[in-house]
Each structure stands twice: as structure tokens, then as C-alpha cells.
Amino acid sequence: MKKIEAIIQPFKLEPVKEALHQISIQGMTVTEVKGFGRQKGLREVYRGMEYQVDFLPKVKIEVVASDEKAQAVVDAIIDKARTGRIGDGKIFVYPVAEVIRIRTGETGEGAV
Numbered sequence: 001m002k003k004i005e006a007i008i009q010p011f012k013l014e015p016v017k018e019a020l021h022q023i024s025i026q027g028m029t030v031t032e033v034k035g036f037g038r039q040k041g042l043r044e045v046y047r048g049m050e051y052q053v054d055f056l057p058k059v060k061i062e063v064v065a066s067d068e069k070a071q072a073v074v075d076a077i078i079d080k081a082r083t084g085r086i087g088d089g090k091i092f093v094y095p096v097a098e099v100i101r102i103r104t105g106e107t108g109e110g111a112v
Contacts, residue, residue, distance in 0.1 A: 001096040001109060002070035006061045007033065008081040008089040013059050019076040020063065026112070029062040038086060058089065064096055064112050 008016060013030065020028060034055035045051075065073050074091055082088055101111035 001099060001112065002065055002067060003094040003096050004061075004063045004065060004070060004073050004077070005092040005094070006063075006077045006081065006089060007035070007058050007091075008061065008077070009083070009087065010057055010059045012081045012083075013061070015080040016061065016077055019080045020073065023069070023072050023076055025063055025065065025069070025073060027063075031060045031062075033058050033060045037090070056087065064099060066109050066112075 006016070010032070017028070034057055036054060036056055061077070063073055070093060074093065077091055098107060099109070099111040100107050104111075
């Protein structure tokens with residue numbers, strides 16, 4: 001199993017969610033996060049004053065999928081989250097040693 005963690009633009013959450021639903025992904029965790037990468041924030045002007053915004057709002061999506069579905073998940077996220085501009089985000093893929101459903105004690109891919 002693999003854990004796919006994606007940091008994307010907030011306005012791309014809905015298209016990514018729909019794409020994951022179409023490839024039969026049953027669940028995901030979504031967290032609102034802030035951060036910066038190469039763009040190092042941006043400059044804003046508010047009431048004539050210029051100021052630096054260091055941390056930009058992003059959305060983190062976490063999905064656990066079978067090894068066979070992991071690449072499909074990554075491809076779906078890339079397809080729907082890419083704008084071609086700086087700040088599109090990153091995807092991280094981690095191996096998952098074990099999954100346990102707390103309610104039933106079920107383990108492995110059946111617990112996902």
C-alpha cells in the first residue's frame with residue numbers, strides 16, 4: 001500500500017476530489033495548510049500599504065491506496081491540479097506498512 005500526500009491550490013480541491021471518486025477512491029483526508037516553496041510568498045497591497053505574505057493557503061490531501069491504484073491516484077491529482085504556473089504544489093508517495101480499522105480490528109487493504 002502507498003500513502004499519497006498532495007499539497008495543491010485550494011480552488012483545485014473539487015476537481016481533484018471528483019477525479020479520485022471516478023477511480024473508486026473511497027476516502028481521503030483534507031487539511032487546510034499554509035506554506036511556501038520557490039515562490040516565497042507574494043506581495044500584497046492593502047489600503048496603499050505594501051506587505052509581504054510569506055505563507056500562502058494550500059490544501060493537503062492524504063489518500064491511502066493499493067500499490068496497483070497508487071499511480072492512478074497520482075495521475076488523477078496531476079491532471080486536475082496542474083495549472084502550469086508556480087505554486088501548483090507537490091505530491092509525496094510513501095510506503096504504508098500496515099492499516100488497521102479501529103472499529104473492527106480489520107487489517108491490510110480491507111481496512112482502507
